[in-house]
Amino acid sequence: MLDLLLTQVRLQNETRLMDIGVRQGKIEYLAPSGSEFVPEAQLIELAAGGMLLPGFVEPHIHLEKSYLLSRMTQEAASLSEAIRMTADMKHDFTPADMKSRSLAVIREAIRSGATHMRCHVEVDPILGLTAFEAVLELKEKVKHALDIQIVVFPQEGIFKSPGTAELMDEAMRSGGDVVGGITYQDDNLEAHLQYVFELAEKYGKPIDFHADFSDNPEQLAINKIADRTIAAGMQGLVSAGHVTSLGSLERRQAEVVADLIKEADLHIMTLPATDLFIGGRGDQEKQRRGLTPVGMLLEKGVNVVVGVNNIRNPFTPFGKADPLEIAWLLAVTAYMGGEGDARQLIKMLTVGAARALGIKSYGLQLGSEADMVLFAEPSERDILLGKPEHRTVWKRGVKVAETRVTSSLQGFLQA
Ligand SMILES: [Zn+2]
The missing domain is CATH 3.20.20.140 (Metal-dependent hydrolases)
Structure with missing residues (x-):
């Protein structure tokens, strides 16, 4: 069983939405979202099309x-x-x-x-x-x-x-x-x-x-x-x-x-x-x-x-x-x-x-350490231009930081 499964993430150089699974700190599962066989996981998080980058x-x-x-x-x-x-x-x-x-x-x-x-x-x-x-x-x-x-x-x-x-x-x-x-x-x-x-x-x-x-x-x-x-x-x-x-x-x-x-x-x-x-x-x-x-x-x-x-x-x-x-x-x-x-x-x-820095076992591929940061934005350009505060960070598959920001607009400005 996986420790963590992130579903519907966008990865660099990949047009399809993907699911990514982590066990004992390493990436152990990587497949297009909606695959027939999806392994069980202790924890499932929905990324909803947000981009996942290596840390x-x-x-x-x-x-x-x-x-x-x-x-x-x-x-x-x-x-x-x-x-x-x-x-x-x-x-x-x-x-x-x-x-x-x-x-x-x-x-x-x-x-x-x-x-x-x-x-x-x-x-x-x-x-x-x-x-x-x-x-x-x-x-x-x-x-x-x-x-x-x-x-x-x-x-x-x-x-x-x-x-x-x-x-x-x-x-x-x-x-x-x-x-x-x-x-x-x-x-x-x-x-x-x-x-x-x-x-x-x-x-x-x-x-x-x-x-x-x-x-x-x-x-x-x-x-x-x-x-x-x-x-x-x-x-x-x-x-x-x-x-x-x-x-x-x-x-x-x-x-x-x-x-x-x-x-x-x-x-x-x-x-x-x-x-x-x-x-x-x-x-x-x-x-x-x-x-x-x-x-x-x-x-x-x-x-x-x-x-x-x-x-x-x-x-x-x-x-x-x-x-x-x-x-x-x-x-x-x-x-x-x-x-x-x-x-x-x-x-x-x-x-x-x-x-x-000579870091080994880096990147979002099978076998690598699950060091990752998830954004709500769908592309590198959106991430770079928006510098969004909204981020979730995992180190070796363990969530170490999560930032959410709320704001409100008044009157007719509300969506
Ligand atoms: Zn310096």
């Missing part, structure tokens, strides 16, 4: 430095100012404070339909391992609803902040999932990259960089990351967030870089809320958008995914942990307004991000 995968987010607006006396006017302001506030972070703000983000992500998340946790002489330990504790606590990967992230630089290298090693030894790096904080880029790749090799883990967050087309660490990835045989195991300087490069040169990114099978994580807010500020006219060239990278076959990154802090005084909201923002700012674009964006939030 969203949030590929790049910061937990412990979220929700800082009330502590700020002014907005940051540049990336360096955002880094400095946040570093100042970090001195007052306590484990309880970091946990409560992180949990607020996690709750919102789960409600939004995220079933997997990769977060960058800061490890440096200011915080030591306190942020890492706080998130490690939360990772265990919420694992019934959300799988979290922790990137050990040297926001203040590895060599610029002495002691960071040792702390990173200790964090990787203590349960870090991914080695982090940041290409624009240390003076010696080669030494930085070498340390990151060596640490990844030591622990047999993937790498995730904050890279080339600039309008300066000459800031192109991504080439060096690609070369080292190929040399280390780590194709498919290295990601890079931002990569905005590529958007300022002349098209033909940018295509050469994109070919190299493709060859190294780097996953590019565009972070539009932060990139749009910080980028292009120095331009007095012809102001650039500050995004990585998403369309061109996709044309080249690069796995481009989109992340929330920061929530309400100096880097991004906006935002919520809803993958759909950030995909909508990318749609508007990367000229992705068509029906095919909507399907592409939803793919970026799901299978694309799952591939970037």
Whole structure:
């Protein structure tokens, strides 16, 4: 007997309405609705033609430095100012404070339909391992609803902040999932990259960089990351967030870089809320958008995914942990307004991000883990444009969130 049967769901790439059944956390039944033989189930839910997607995968987010607006006396006017302001506030972070703000983000992500998340946790002489330990504790606590990967992230630089290298090693030894790096904080880029790749090799883990967050087309660490990835045989195991300087490069040169990114099978994580807010500020006219060239990278076959990154802090005084909201923002700012674009964006939030994070057993097919989010809307485009609150979320077949909204209209406006 099935634990759960969802009837009349719409799936991606399938025109018929389908029934989908779950047993012991896995998808065990999948057939067109109205089939002659339908297995019995403990629980049956009617989807009534709403679209069922695999759970969203949030590929790049910061937990412990979220929700800082009330502590700020002014907005940051540049990336360096955002880094400095946040570093100042970090001195007052306590484990309880970091946990409560992180949990607020996690709750919102789960409600939004995220079933997997990769977060960058800061490890440096200011915080030591306190942020890492706080998130490690939360990772265990919420694992019934959300799988979290922790990137050990040297926001203040590895060599610029002495002691960071040792702390990173200790964090990787203590349960870090991914080695982090940041290409624009240390003076010696080669030494930085070498340390990151060596640490990844030591622990047999993937790498995730904050890279080339600039309008300066000459800031192109991504080439060096690609070369080292190929040399280390780590194709498919290295990601890079931002990569905005590529958007300022002349098209033909940018295509050469994109070919190299493709060859190294780097996953590019565009972070539009932060990139749009910080980028292009120095331009007095012809102001650039500050995004990585998403369309061109996709044309080249690069796995481009989109992340929330920061929530309400100096880097991004906006935002919520809803993958759909950030995909909508990318749609508007990367000229992705068509029906095919909507399907592409939803793919970026799901299978694309799952591939970037190396998640196994993902997707709505037989044998996969039943991580799912159900909408009332019938298509990807309707979901993307409406960003509806109405969602139901299952993690390994267990319902973990359900959001319903009511509203009323007065008088003749009533339907
Ligand atoms: Zn980030």
